[in-house]
Amino acid sequence: MAAHQEKKTSEERKRKSTQNDTRTSQVQWGRAWEVDWFSLANIIFLLMFAPLIVYYFIMSCDQYQCSLIDPLIDLFTGNKHLSDIWNKTPTLTYRAAGIYTLWVAFQVFLYLFIPDFCHKFLPGYVGGVQEGAVTPAGVVNKYEINGLQAWIITHVLWFANAYYFHWFSPTIIFDNWIPLLWCANVLGYAVSTFAMIKSYFFPTNAKDCKFTGNFFYDYMMGIEFNPRIGKWFDFKLFFNGRPGIVAWTLINLSYAAKQQELYGQVTNSMILVNVLQGIYVLDFFWNEAWYLKTIDICHDHFGWYLGWGDCVWLPYLYTLQGLYLVYHPVQLGTVNAIGILMLGLISYYIFRMTNHQKDLFRRTNGNCKIWGKKPEYIECSYMSVDGTKYYSKLMTSGFWGWARHFNYTGDLMGSLAYCLTCGFEHILPYFYIVYMTILLTHRCIRDEHRCFSKYGKDWKRYTAAVPYRLIPGIF
Ligand code: NDP
Numbered sequence: 393m394a395a396h397q398e399k400k401t402s403e404e405r406k407r408k409s410t411q412n413d414t415r416t417s418q419v420q421w422g423r424a425w426e427v428d429w430f431s432l433a434n435i436i437f438l439l440m441f442a443p444l445i446v447y448y449f450i451m452s453c454d455q456y457q458c459s460l461i462d463p464l465i466d467l468f469t470g471n472k473h474l475s476d477i478w479n480k481t482p483t484l485t486y487r488a489a490g491i492y493t494l495w496v497a498f499q500v501f502l503y504l505f506i507p508d509f510c511h512k513f514l515p516g517y518v519g520g521v522q523e524g525a526v527t528p529a530g531v532v533n534k535y536e537i538n539g540l541q542a543w544i545i546t547h548v549l550w551f552a553n554a555y556y557f558h559w560f561s562p563t564i565i566f567d568n569w570i571p572l573l574w575c576a577n578v579l580g581y582a583v584s585t586f587a588m589i590k591s592y593f594f595p596t597n598a599k600d601c602k603f604t605g606n607f608f609y610d611y612m613m614g615i616e617f618n619p620r621i622g623k624w625f626d627f628k629l630f631f632n633g634r635p636g637i638v639a640w641t642l643i644n645l646s647y648a649a650k651q652q653e654l655y656g657q658v659t660n661s662m663i664l665v666n667v668l669q670g671i672y673v674l675d676f677f678w679n680e681a682w683y684l685k686t687i688d689i690c691h692d693h694f695g696w697y698l699g700w701g702d703c704v705w706l707p708y709l710y711t712l713q714g715l716y717l718v719y720h721p722v723q724l725g726t727v728n729a730i731g732i733l734m735l736g737l738i739s740y741y742i743f744r745m746t747n748h749q750k751d752l753f754r755r756t757n758g759n760c761k762i763w764g765k766k767p768e769y770i771e772c773s774y775m776s777v778d779g780t781k782y783y784s785k786l787m788t789s790g791f792w793g794w795a796r797h798f799n800y801t802g803d804l805m806g807s808l809a810y811c812l813t814c815g816f817e818h819i820l821p822y823f824y825i826v827y828m829t830i831l832l833t834h835r836c837i838r839d840e841h842r843c844f845s846k847y848g849k850d851w852k853r854y855t856a857a858v859p860y861r862l863i864p865g866i867f
Pocket residue numbers: 685686687688743747750753754784785786787788792796797799800803835839843846
C-alpha cells in the first residue's frame with residue numbers, strides 16, 4: 393500500500409516536473425515567442441524595402457546596364473524623376489501571367505502527382521516517402537521526395553523545346569523578366585497571406601503554431617510550422633525547392649541563350665556561372681531528403697520570409713551574375729577561368745562534405761567513420777512540448793571540429809566564385825556574396841541561439857570544444 397502511494401506520489405511529481413519542462417521548452421525552443429524592438433524594426437524594414445531592393449537591381453540592369461550608381465545620380469541631379477524610371481518599367485502582361493501560371497501549375501503537378509521513381513534506379517539517391525525531424529509538438533511529418541525527378545523532367549522538356557520542338561524561345565525568361573517579377577510577387581504575397589489566415593482558421597497542427605501577438609512578426613516569420621493542404625502538399629518543401637530552385641538553372645540557361653542571340657557566342661564566364669550554380673542546384677535536389685533536416689524545414693515557420701523569399705528574392709537575386717553577363721559579356725582569361733573553377737569546386741567539396749558528415753553522423757547515430765576514424769561527439773538532451781525527453785549528439789570531429797558552421801564557409805567561398813566570374817567593373821554581381829555573408833552569419837547566430845535554448849548547458853560544452861563559428865582561429 394505504502395509502496396503504491398509512493399509510486400503515485402513520484403508519478404505525480406514526475407508529471408508536474410514534465411509540465412514545467414513542457415512550459416519551459418515551449419517558451420524557449422523554436423522561433424521567438426516574444427518580439428523585441430530590434431527584431432521588429434528589422435522586420436518592418438524588410439517588409440517595406442526587400443521588394444524595392446529586388447526591383448532596383450532588376451531595373452538597374454534593364455535601364456542602366458546593371459549600374460547601381462547611375463540611377464541614383466540621375467535622381468539626385470534631377471536628370472530623371474522616379475516617375476520616369478517607373479514609366480519605363482515593363483508592366484504585368486497577360487503573356488507573363490500565362491507563362492507563370494503554367495510554370496507553377498506544372499511544378500505543383502510534378503510535386504503532387506508523379507511519385508518518385510529516381511530512387512528506383514539511381515544508386516545512392518534517397519527519394520520517395522521520407523520522414524522529417526521531430527517538431528516541437530513531437531510530430532514527425534512524412535514527405536514525398538521527388539524534387540530531382542521534377543528537375544530532370546523540367547530540364548529535359550526545356551532542352552527538347554530548345555533543340556527540337558521550338559514551342560517557345562529559350563530566351564523566354566529573360567525576355568519577360570520584369571513582367572514575371574510582378575507575377576512572382578503576386579504569388580509570394582498571396583501564399584504568405586494565405587498561410588497567415590490558414591494558421592488562424594484551419595492550421596495543419598495547432599500545437600506547432602506560434603502566435604507572438606505581433607502582426608508584422610507573425611506575418612514575416614510565420615505562425616504555422618508545417619502548413620499543408622491535404623496529406624502531401626507541404627508549403628515549405630514545395631516553395632523552398634520548387635518553383636524557385638528548379639527555375640534557377642532554367643533562368644541561367646535563358647541568360648546563356650540571350651548571350652548567344654545578342655553576341656553570337658556564350659562567354660566562358662556564363663558557362664562557369666551555369667556550371668557552378670548548376671552543381672549547387674543539382675546537389676540540392678540530389679540531397680533533398682537531407683534537406684528535411686536543415687534549418688528551413690526543421691525550425692523555420694512558414695511566413696513571408698520563406699513564402700515571398702522563395703518566390704521572388706531567390707530566383708531574382710540569386711541569378712544576378714547571369715543577368716549581368718547578358719549586359720556585360722565577360723570573356724575570362726584561361727588562368728582566371730581555371731582559378732574560379734577550382735575555387736568553385738573546392739568550395740563545393742567543403743560545403744558538401746561538411747553537410748554529408750553531419751548527415752551521416754546523425755543517420756547512423758554516431759556509428760560511422762569520419763575521416764577514417766570513429767567520430768567524437770557530445771551527448772545532449774532536450775524536451776518537446778509534450779514533455780518527452782529526447783537525446784541527441786553534437787559532433788566535434790571532422791569539419792565539425794574545425795568550426796561550428798564550416799558548411800556555411802564552403803557556401804560563402806562558392807558564392808564568391810560565382811561573383812568573380814563577372815570581373816570587377818560593377819558591384820551589382822557582388823551583391824550575392826555580401827548578401828550570403830549577412831544571411832549565413834545571421835543564420836549562424838540565430839541557429840546557435842536556438843541550439844542554446846534547446847540544449848542548454850550541453851550546448852555550452854559543445855561551444856567550448858569547438859570555439860569558432862566559421863573560420864578556425866578567427867571567427
Ligand atoms: P546546418 O545544416 O548547419 O544545421 C544546423 C543544425 O544542425 C543545428 O540547428 C543543429 O540541429 C545541428 N547541429 C549543429 N551542430 C551540430 C553538430 N556539431 N553535430 C550534429 N548536428 C549539429 O544549417 P542549415 O540548415 O542552415 O544549412 C544547411 C546547408 O544549407 C548549409 O550548407 C548552408 O550553407 C546551406 N544554406 C544555403 C542557403 C542559401 O540561400 N543558399 C540558405 C540556407 C542554408 P539539431 O537541433 O538537430 O541539433
